[in-house]
Amino acid sequence: MQRSGLARATGRGKATITFFGQNVALVGAPHFIARLGGVDRPDDIQKFPLLDHKHTPLRWGEFADAHAISDFTPERITHFGFYALVIRAAIAGQGLALVPRGLIADELESGKLANPKGFGFVSRHAYWLTCPLDRPQRPAMRVFLDWLLHEVSLMPAEYR
Secondary structure, X not given: OHHHOOEEEOOOOEEEEEEEOOEEEEEEOHHHHHHOOOOOOHHHHHHOOEEEEOOOOHHHHHHHHHOOOOOOXXXXXXXXXXXXXXXXXXXXXXXXXXXXXXXXXXXXXHOOOEOHHHOXXXXXXXXXXXXXXXXXXXXXXXHHHHHHHHHHHOOOHHHO
16 A cells, blocks of 8 residues: 555554545536626625535535635535536536535536536545455455546546
8 A cells, every 4th residue: 555655554553545635626517607707706705605515514524614704504415325417517607616626627618517617626635445454355355445546546636
């Protein structure tokens, strides 16, 4: 695991490898953003319906903190159980979403989603893997980890 440069000991007999997900983008369908007057400042998001992954509910608070939005009280947040649903809802024009850039590279490139003014933030949350240090890795785990690290290394840094 040390080969990756991403591993760190947790102090509990485990090593954690962070893959991607900390670079989070504010996104929405371009026609939807335009219809509601655009997003020129971070606090403009409060006039939009918001989409949320119910297992990462801290993201909107993190966005507000990162952009110094005081008194952040969104009127409507729709919660979904999977990022695939959050992304589909954003593409369909149902609201603005906060999504790790690595999950929406194709949608941003194709124009299905827009990232107004490049707004986003670096989250304290990410996709990671934890492995015990007191046991040897199984060969299958090494193969999987090597493959995963290779795939992540192909991602542009701004999507990690």
